[in-house]
Amino acid sequence: MGVPLHQAVRVGAYVLKQHLIGRKRYPLVLMLEPLFRCNLACAGCGKIDYPAEILNQRLSVAECLQAVDECGAPVVVIAGGEPLLHKEIAEVVQGIIDRKKFVIVCTNALLLEKKMDLFKPNKFFSWSVHLDGDRGDHDRSVCQDGVYDRCVSAIGLAKKRGFRTIINATLFNNADPERQARFFDDVMAMGVDGISVSPGYAYERAPDQQHFLNRQATKQLFRDIFARVKKGAAKWQFNQSSLFLDFLAGNQTYECTPWGNPTRNYFGWQKPCYLLGEGYVSSFKELMETTEWDKYGTGKYEKCADCMVHCGYEATAVTEAVKKPWKMLAVELFGIKTKGDFAPDISLSNQRPAEYVFSRHVENAMAKLKHSPKAEADLVDAAD
Secondary structure (H helix, E strand, O other): OOOOOOHHHHHHHHHHHHHHHOOOOOOOOEEEOOOOOOOOOOOOOOOOOOHHHHHOOOOHHHHHHHHHHOOOEEEEEOOOOOOHOOHHHHHHHHHHHHHOEEEEEEEEOOOHHHHHHHOOOOEEEEEEEEEEOOOOHHHHHHOOOOOOHHHHHHHHHHHOOOOOEEEEEOOOOOOOOOHHHHHHHHHHHHHOOOEEEEEEOOOOOOOOOOOOOHHHHHHHHHHHHHHHOOOOOOOOOOOOOHHHHHHHHHOOOOHHHOOOEEEEOOOEEEEEHHHHOEEEEHHHHHHHHOOHHHHOOOOOOOHHHHOOHHHHHHHHHHHHHHHHHHHHHHHHHOOOOOOOOOOOOOOOOOEEOOOHHHHHHHHHHHHHHHHHHHHHHHEEEOOO
């Protein structure tokens, strides 16, 4: 198991407590985006398509830590954009560690070797290096040559310095199962502590729309990859619930838990989830109480039809593991089924049509910035 035992125990105890007190909806992972700016422009990314004025903004240290306190989730994933472009990211990380929360900093690694001295190894801290495949696949995914080699170098240095380091891989419909299996072998040989993997989600404004996976293709791809777990590949360690991986292979029927991974970014608390920005509110309490949760998820909303992404379904799988630990144990002992019928899928016959509201919050933010005398104080250190 790629998840450290102390983290699994603390998160499991947190989930169990929520059930014992009868809390219906609760966060598992806070997705904290302190900025949107990035030093790459990946074709499958929908997070950097903002005017420069917005890309230059960042959340302050105080705003980041307030979000951590408001939410109360045991795990904080710092994403973006590229978090290492934030001038005070080390202070944010240390503040989260001081709160005894597990913090995972997602990075494309281009600045990792330069910025690593700002951080210290800690059992509550992990690097998550974005790596979408071998050299050819990854450099093609990020639309820049040479990035894979810089990632490998940064991973080696991080491990040498004693940091817990995982990789996160997003797979698209051009992924080759045999090649992907060899890639998993390669990253484990690098000494990484775990792999996080997810199918690509079709951000509505991502430049490349043709390579996102539908649900049927996702299930078959992951079955084809997991079928290649042989003696030489048995060391794959995933930083994810085994039931979530079983879901990706089409062996579980799960509904989305959008509140499991709430998102806080420059616009506010994002409704309803990390992937869909259909409105923002000013507090976590307001997010939980005013979002019409029953309107979202596969089978309920057209935009969610093909989604099988971790930020929607990992929380579902973790909750299932706590409620029914024997199911998780069965997958751990016998492996993920890669043949036979898929579990029944959710019908799309009653889903409501998509609404496109992306520009509304951008226009509101631009109007606010235009009349803000302190806009310069919020600028990102874009020079890095």
